Amino acid sequence: xxxxxxxxxxxxxxxxxxxxxxxxxxxxxxxxxxxxxxxxxxxxxxxxxxxxxxxxxxxxxxxxxxxx
Amino acid sequence: xxxxxxxxxxxxxxxxxxxxxxxxxxxxxxxxxxxxxxxxxxxxxxxxxxxxxxxxxxxxxxxxxxxxxxxxxxxxxxxxxxxxxxxxxxxxxxxxxxxxxxxxxxxxxxxxxxxxxxxxxxxxxxxxxxxxxxxxxxxxxxxxxxxxxxxxxxxxxxxxxxxxxxxxxxxxxxxxxxxxxxxxxxxxxxxxxxxxxxxxxxxxxxxxxxxxxxxxxxxxxxxxxxxxxxxxxxxxxxxxxxxxxxxxxxxxxxxxxxxxxxxxxxxxxxxxxxxxxxxxxxxxxxxxxxxxxxxxxxxxxxxxxxxxxxxxxxxxxxxxxxxxxxxxxxxxxxxxxxxxxxxxxxxx
Numbered sequence: 001x002x003x004x005x006x007x008x009x010x011x012x013x014x015x016x017x018x019x020x021x022x023x024x025x026x027x028x029x030x031x032x033x034x035x036x037x038x039x040x041x042x043x044x045x046x047x048x049x050x051x052x053x054x055x056x057x058x059x060x061x062x063x064x065x066x067x068x
Numbered sequence: 069x070x071x072x073x074x075x076x077x078x079x080x081x082x083x084x085x086x087x088x089x090x091x092x093x094x095x096x097x098x099x100x101x102x103x104x105x106x107x108x109x110x111x112x113x114x115x116x117x118x119x120x121x122x123x124x125x126x127x128x129x130x131x132x133x134x135x136x137x138x139x140x141x142x143x144x145x146x147x148x149x150x151x152x153x154x155x156x157x158x159x160x161x162x163x164x165x166x167x168x169x170x171x172x173x174x175x176x177x178x179x180x181x182x183x184x185x186x187x188x189x190x191x192x193x194x195x196x197x198x199x200x201x202x203x204x205x206x207x208x209x210x211x212x213x214x215x216x217x218x219x220x221x222x223x224x225x226x227x228x229x230x231x232x233x234x235x236x237x238x239x240x241x242x243x244x245x246x247x248x249x250x251x252x253x254x255x256x257x258x259x260x261x262x263x264x265x266x267x268x269x270x271x272x273x274x275x276x277x278x279x280x281x282x283x284x285x286x287x288x289x290x291x292x293x294x295x296x297x298x299x300x301x302x303x304x305x306x307x308x309x310x311x312x313x314x315x316x317x318x319x320x321x322x323x324x325x326x327x328x329x330x331x332x333x334x335x336x337x338x339x340x341x342x343x344x345x346x347x348x349x350x351x352x353x354x355x356x357x358x359x360x361x362x363x364x365x366x367x368x369x370x371x372x373x374x375x376x377x378x379x380x381x382x383x384x385x386x387x388x389x390x391x392x393x394x395x396x397x398x399x400x401x402x403x404x405x406x407x408x409x410x411x412x413x414x415x416x
Contacts, residue, residue, distance in 0.1 A: 017151050020179075022380045024394065030378045032179055034155035036162055054416070055154040057162050057250065 102277045102300055109296050110269035117143055122265050122293045123172040124328040139187060141170040145264035146190035148183045150239060152246050156255065157343060157374055158416050160282055160303070163253040164246035166239060166271070168193070171260040173286050174321040175309070177349065177391050181383030184259040195236040195270050236267070240274035247279060255305070257284035262293050272300055283340075287332040288322065294335055304336035305343045311359030315352065319388060333368060343372045343415065348403050349379050351390030357403050365410035372415045375407055 020032040031042070036057050042049070043056045100108075116122070117131040127137030136142065149167040156163055167180070170187025178184060243254045254275060261268050262285060272281065283301035287308065308329055310316040316325030336342045346360050357375075364371060377400045385391040395403075407414050 018149060028394075030380050030394070031155060032378075032380075033149065033151075033153055033165075036152060036154050039154050054158060055161065057154055 103273045103275070106269045106272035106300055109300075110266050110273060113269055113296050114143075114266035116292065117266060121290050123260070123262050124288050124290055124324070125172055126290065136187075139170050139172040139260070139263045141187035141263045143266075145169070145193045145267035146187065147193055147239070148180075148190035148259075150242060152249070152251050156282075157305070157372075160253050160255070160305070160343075162246075162251045163255045163282060164243045164251045165255040165257060165284075166243070168256070168258050168261050168264050168267070170263055171258050171286070172263055172288055173260065176319055176384040176387050177379070177382060179380065179382045180259075187259070187263070193236050193239060193267050193271070236270055237274060240271060243275060243279070247276070253280045253282050253303075255282040255284050256301075258286075260286050260288070262286075262289040265293055265296055269296065269300070287329045287336070288325075289332060291331075294332065294339075298339055301340060303341045303343060305345060306333060306336055307345050307347070308333065308360050308364070309347060309356070311352075311356035311363075315356055319391075330363065330367070337368050337371060341372075342368070343374060344368070345374045345376060347376045347379055348395050348400065349391060350393055350395050350399060353399050353403050353406070358406055361406050361410045361412055365412060369411075370413050373407070373412045374415055375403060375412075377403070 017035045017037060018033055019035050019038040022030040022032075024030070029042070031038070034042075034055060039052055039055045039057070042052045047053065113122075114132075118133070120127055120129050120131050120137060123139065125138045129135035129137045131137075131141065131143045134142070146169040147166055148169050149165065151165065152162050153165045154161040154163075156165075167184065169184060169190040171178070171185055174185070183189065243251075247254070256268055256271070258264075261283070275281065280303070281301045282303045282305050283297065284305045285307070287304075287306040289297075306329075309320065310325055313323070313325050316322045333342065333344060344364060346357060348357055361373075364373060377395050379391075379395050381392050381394070404414075
């Protein structure tokens with residue numbers, strides 16, 4: 001098992017977005033601090049994942065968020 | 069009582085609270101807006117740092133003079149994350165979450181670990197007025213973070229690096245912008261925000277009175293802290309982590325856990341909307357989740373409960389053999405079955 005979660009982006013001062021992932025050997029992905037942009041990305045990767053699709057919002061994206 | 073009614077009652081009825089201690093100082097004669105009330109209470113809360121008893125550890129240290137208690141927090145708050153998130157309860161998201169550094173508990177499995185434990189990291193959150201004055205009685209910057217570290221006192225020029233001094237107003241503006249962009253709520257969390265109550269109240273005083281505010285807490289605050297918070301937050305999102313004192317002591321170095329948490333949850337339910345969270349831990353279904361579920365069913369029937377199954381072995385979890393993995397599917401299923409057995413109001 002991966003001991004340190006991968007961080008997407010960096011943090012502080014609210015200028016950047018950060019989500020943390022833990023990818024399990026069985027393919028399960030656990031997410032901490034899920035941002036709207038990252039939720040959209042995960043939803044595109046697996047549109048059938050109900051836990052993610054329920055969290056995809058229309059919150060508008062600041063320019064520094066991940067592109068769609 | 070519904071959320072708005074509870075909050076309004078708290079704002080308008082402060083004359084009814086006890087006349088002793090902090091409550092006496094909180095009394096006022098007419099209903100005030102949330103922002104005004106928060107501003108007044110922020111001054112009280114800051115003065116109380118001279119004998120800090122904001123959390124249940126009841127240290128009594130003088131944080132204004134640079135002393136630190138078990139949380140190691142100074143007089144000023146720092147934050148390590150402020151962004152819009154969608155990983156919380158569906159009814160609260162998107163939420164603009166402001167995460168403050170430092171915590172009064174020492175959960176070995178803390179998912180944010182060092183970042184949220186260390187009250188001396190992150191960016192300072194200081195209101196412009198106090199920044200200009202150089203602080204009230206004393207503005208103590210956390211020590212030990214290199215060039216950014218200094219001690220500010222009345223009349224002494226700041227040596228803090230400007231880019232690390234994030235204004236409270238800037239945070240409030242970001243929160244307002246997030247609301248304009250579609251965020252439904254503003255959440256204040258940690259670490260544990262209770263230990264930074266003066267700054268939290270200053271932040272609340274800068275936010276629109278109409279914003280829905282979420283108090284994300286470990287529910288280990290003191291009665292004094294509760295009185296300062298009364299009526300200011302729409303929702304208390306409170307953890308109930310352990311079902312017995314032995315697990316709380318072993319995994320989080322927190323004594324007398326159940327008494328404190330149960331008292332705070334009862335109070336929160338009576339004074340605001342309450343959502344109770346329980347992070348399901350591997351190997352702790354019977355010793356922790358079962359008694360938590362049973363207590364909630366008996367004492368707070370119908371309260372919203374979010375059973376979180378996404379435990380991962382973060383920070384120092386590996387010190388405990390049962391916490392070296394995630395929650396198994398059978399454990400998760402059993403936990404949900406227990407929730408149904410006790411008739412809990414589970415929410416996603």
